[in-house]
Amino acid sequence: MSTTEYYTIPPSDLEWNLKQDYTTNFQWEYQDGRESLLNLYEKGKIKQWNASERIDWSQELDPENPEQMPDESMPIFGSAPYERMTKKEKIEARTHFQAWQLSQFLHGEQGALICTAKIVQQVPSIDAKFYGATQVIDEARHVEAYSRLLHEKFELAYPITPTLKSLLEDVLNDSRWDMTYLGMQVLIEGLALAAFSSIRDNAQNPLAASVNAYVMQDEARHVAFGRLSLRDYYPQLTQAERDEREEFAVEACYAMRDRFQAEEVWERLGLPVDECARHMSESGFMQNYRSDLFTRIVPMMKDIGLWGPKIRKGYEQMGILGYCDANVEELSANDQRVAEQFDRDIRERMQDIESVAADAV
Secondary structure (H helix, E strand, O other): OOHHHOEOOOOOOOOOOOOOOOOOOOOOOOOOOOHHHHHHHHHHHHOOOOHHHHOOOOOOOOOOOOOOOOHHHOOOOOOHHHHOOOHHHHHHHHHHHHHHHHHHHHHHHHHHHHHHHHHHHHOOOHHHHHHHHHHHHHHHHHHHHHHHHHHHHHOOEOOOOHHHHHHHHHHHHOOOHHHHHHHHHHHHHHHHHHHHHHHHHHOOOHHHHHHHHHHHHHHHHHHHHHHHHHHHHHHHOOHHHHHHHHHHHHHHHHHHHHOOOOHHHHHHOOOOHHHHHHHHHHOHHHHHHHHHHHHHHHHHHHHOOOOOHHHHHHHHHHOOHHHHHOOHHHHHHHHHHHHHHHHHHHHHHHHHHHHHHHHHO
16 A cells, blocks of 8 residues: 555645755765775675565564553653543554654655765765765665555554654755754754664564664764764864854754654544643653753764854753763664664574474474
8 A cells, every 4th residue: 555545644745845956066086085984884884784684574563552662652641631541542542653753753764865865965075975875775774664664564654744844954955065964964863863762672562673773773873974074074164154053953952852742643633732742741751752862962062063152052051961971972882782682682583483393393
C-alpha cells in the first residue's frame, strides 16, 4: 500500500518543492585533506550496513504497545484526559503517538538526506565532500529503515509536523554552507539523537530498539563531521557573523524545547489539544527528553566556537547552560558500543535457535 493510504491526516500535498539559491563548489585540489576528516571518511566507508540484512524484519511489534515502551513514555500519561480513557483508547493513543514520533524521524531523515547532498555540493574542501558522500547513503538507509518500520509494522503514518518543517526550511533556504551544517549536523541531529535514545534505551521490543540503535551508530559519525568542520571554520568569522549564528541556534533550541507537542495526534484522537499539549510540556517524559536533547547540543555549540555572550545568555535563560561540559565524544562512543551489543545479542540469539534446532533432530 502507498504511504497516502497510511496517513492518518491527509497531507496538503504529497511533495514539497523548495526553491533554493546557492553556489555549487567544484574543488580541483584533491590532496588538501585534513587527517581527522579523512579518518572519519574511512570509518564511514567501513561502517556501511544493509538495512535489509542487519535488521531482523521477521520480528513483530506488540499489538497493544508496538515498541513496548513504559507507560510513563506516553507524554499525556497521568493527565485528566488520559485517566478518562478506556483500555482500548489508551492502546490507540499509544500506537498513534509512537507512529507520529517515527513519522517525524522518517521525514527528518529525508531532510538530512537533502541537506547532506547540499553540503556535498557546497562545502569548499574535498575531504568534507568525501565524508559527506558517505553520509548521503547513511541517510538514505535511515529513510529506508523508518519507512519500512511504519509501512510494514505500524501501517500508520503522520505528515511532517510544522515545527520540523519550519526548521528544515530555515536550514535549506540559507545559501551559506556552514548554516546547513549548523542547522542539520548540530541542531536537528541533536534533536533526533535525543528522541532515538529514548526508544533505544527504553523499548522492550527488539525490532524498535535495534532500528534506533543502528541509526544512532551512524549519527555519532555525522555529529563528529559537523564538529570537525565547523570547529575549523567559525574562528575565521567576525564576531558579528558568529552572533548571527548564535541567535539562530538559540531560536532553534527554543523551538525544539517548546513546539514539539504532538498536537496532530491529540486532535486526531478527539482529545483536548491544549490540555494534552500543556501536560506533555510539563511531563517527566519531556523533562528527560530535554535533558537528552541539550546534553547533545549545548556542549557541541561550545566546542565549535559559538560560545559568545548571546548564546550563553540565551542558554542561561532557558536553564540549559549547565549542559555545556557534557562529554560529546563519550556519548558518541557509547552509541557505537550499544549498537555493537545489539549485534552480539542477535548472534547469540541465532546461535541458541540453531542449537535448539540441532538438538531436536
